[in-house]
Amino acid sequence: MKIKSLIKYFRLILLLLFSFMLSCGGDDDINVVIVDDEGEIPISVDFDITVSETNTFEISVNNTSTGITGLNSYWQFTENGESVPDGAGPERHVYSVSGDYLVTLTVEAPDGDIAVSKTVIIVGDDDSPALKNAAKGFSVGMAVRSDRLTGSHNAVLVREFNSLTAEFEMKMDQIYKTEGSLDFTASDAIVDYGVANNMDIHGHTLVWHNSIPVWMNNFSGTDEEFETLVKDYITTVMQRYAGKVRSWDVVNEAIEDGTNNLRNSIFRIRMGANYIEKCYQYARDADPNAILFYNDYNVTFDSGKQAAMFAIVDDLKSKNLIDGVGAQMHISYNFPRRAQIQSVVDGTVSRGLKMHFAELDIRVNPNNDITSLTEQRAIAQQNKAKEVAEIYNAIPDENKFALTLWGMRDSESWLPAFWGQPDWGLFYNDDFTPKKAHTGLIEGFR
Numbered sequence: 001m002k003i004k005s006l007i008k009y010f011r012l013i014l015l016l017l018f019s020f021m022l023s024c025g026g027d028d029d030i031n032v033v034i035v036d037d038e039g040e041i042p043i044s045v046d047f048d049i050t051v052s053e054t055n056t057f058e059i060s061v062n063n064t065s066t067g068i069t070g071l072n073s074y075w076q077f078t079e080n081g082e083s084v085p086d087g088a089g090p091e092r093h094v095y096s097v098s099g100d101y102l103v104t105l106t107v108e109a110p111d112g113d114i115a116v117s118k119t120v121i122i123v124g125d126d127d128s129p130a131l132k133n134a135a136k137g138f139s140v141g142m143a144v145r146s147d148r149l150t151g152s153h154n155a156v157l158v159r160e161f162n163s164l165t166a167e168f169e170m171k172m173d174q175i176y177k178t179e180g181s182l183d184f185t186a187s188d189a190i191v192d193y194g195v196a197n198n199m200d201i202h203g204h205t206l207v208w209h210n211s212i213p214v215w216m217n218n219f220s221g222t223d224e225e226f227e228t229l230v231k232d233y234i235t236t237v238m239q240r241y242a243g244k245v246r247s248w249d250v251v252n253e254a255i256e257d258g259t260n261n262l263r264n265s266i267f268r269i270r271m272g273a274n275y276i277e278k279c280y281q282y283a284r285d286a287d288p289n290a291i292l293f294y295n296d297y298n299v300t301f302d303s304g305k306q307a308a309m310f311a312i313v314d315d316l317k318s319k320n321l322i323d324g325v326g327a328q329m330h331i332s333y334n335f336p337r338r339a340q341i342q343s344v345v346d347g348t349v350s351r352g353l354k355m356h357f358a359e360l361d362i363r364v365n366p367n368n369d370i371t372s373l374t375e376q377r378a379i380a381q382q383n384k385a386k387e388v389a390e391i392y393n394a395i396p397d398e399n400k401f402a403l404t405l406w407g408m409r410d411s412e413s414w415l416p417a418f419w420g421q422p423d424w425g426l427f428y429n430d431d432f433t434p435k436k437a438h439t440g441l442i443e444g445f446r
């Protein structure tokens with residue numbers, strides 16, 4: 001027999017032997033000998049799994065195979081799950097729910113893949129790691145509606161969140177629908193729920209150009225009377241909830257897109273260019289214990305808008321009228337960049353103010369190129385969520401405040417209606433199970 005046929009013969013035997021071992025489904029390591037012109041190269045494929053002592057959802061896997069130099073290998077942390085390249089050193093993975101998981105290491109050997117699987121049993125502190133427990137030193141908030149505080153909404157809220165923001169029912173056009181009469185029905189329901197469940201409540205928002213009651217826009221009284229209306233409104237609302245609502249967005253989104261000037265809202269027209277300062281003064285006086293925020297969007301990547309915001313903030317800070325900055329995180333899976341998000345954190349921290357990552361949602365379909373949430377986009381969303389959480393986590397403790405998600409389930413998000421195209425920007429599926437993006441937050445918090 002020629003030497004080449006001998007090698008082929010050996011290979012066939014080894015392949016059969018290997019197939020037999022695989023079909024046994026054994027959890028032990030696999031030893032294979034590859035024969036080539038250079039001679040015999042023994043391969044042993046095996047790995048260790050360690051469950052983290054500090055996070056029972058986290059494992060670390062270490063490839064202890066021998067004879068695989070130069071061969072590609074990859075991990076799968078669930079059966080038929082996504083392939084993760086096996087880089088240098090141990091690889092970590094965080095599960096989001098308790099369960100038995102098949103972990104597989106596959107080595108791409110010349111005669112075919114060699115795979116070894118082991119089962120790891122994950123017993124988490126809870127059925128699913130709660131966001132509020134993973135976040136250390138700050139609250140995790142959820143935007144809520146008064147009719148979404150029961151059933152599964154309630155279950156998720158109490159398990160995962162320690163802060164609430166009303167998505168719309170604490171805005172002026174809701175509370176002050178009719179001249180001369182304030183309606184606190186919905187806002188009371190939200191505040192009472194938060195208090196009963198020991199949650200922080202972030203008040204959103206007292207003065208916003210997009211939530212002006214129709215009658216106020218048409219108000220026929222004098223400017224002085226208008227100003228008194230605004231002052232009385234801020235005072236009454238804040239005093240009603242003093243000791244219950246810990247923080248407020250006093251003025252929301254005052255900067256005009258494009259020009260970065262102050263929007264010419266009815267507040268500016270009636271109360272003057274210093275209307276912002278006036279509103280923060282009313283707020284400070286109404287509840288001196290409330291933490292006061294300025295909140296706006298696109299202040300990460302739009303450096304002009306960011307500068308305009310910090311100019312407003314600096315002026316308020318010089319008068320001791322502001323305590324924190326809310327950067328609305330209406331972002332996409334691929335934008336803005338990490339450094340752009342970091343820039344608004346740096347500006348806030350350098351001013352000694354609290355940072356609120358407000359209104360987080362992560363669009364996965366900004367270019368309208370998918371018709372359902374693909375695995376790939378879900379993973380991209382998870383990675384962006386992890387990045388946002390990591391950036392937040394790294395903020396000095398004294399500047400940390402809260403990270404707030406702008407809605408629970410994808411079907412409840414404002415995004416599809418606003419953009420006129422499908423999207424899946426939130427953190428829970430329609431059956432209330434956490435999405436990969438939720439895992440991303442947990443990963444970033446730890």
Ligand code: 9MR
Pocket residue numbers: 167168171211252297328359414
């Ligand atoms: O998501 C909110 C939506 O349900 C409301 O109809 C809308 C008007 O009250 O406000 C949306 O939330 C906005 C937030 O209050 C301020 N930043 C932009 C948010 C999305 O429009």
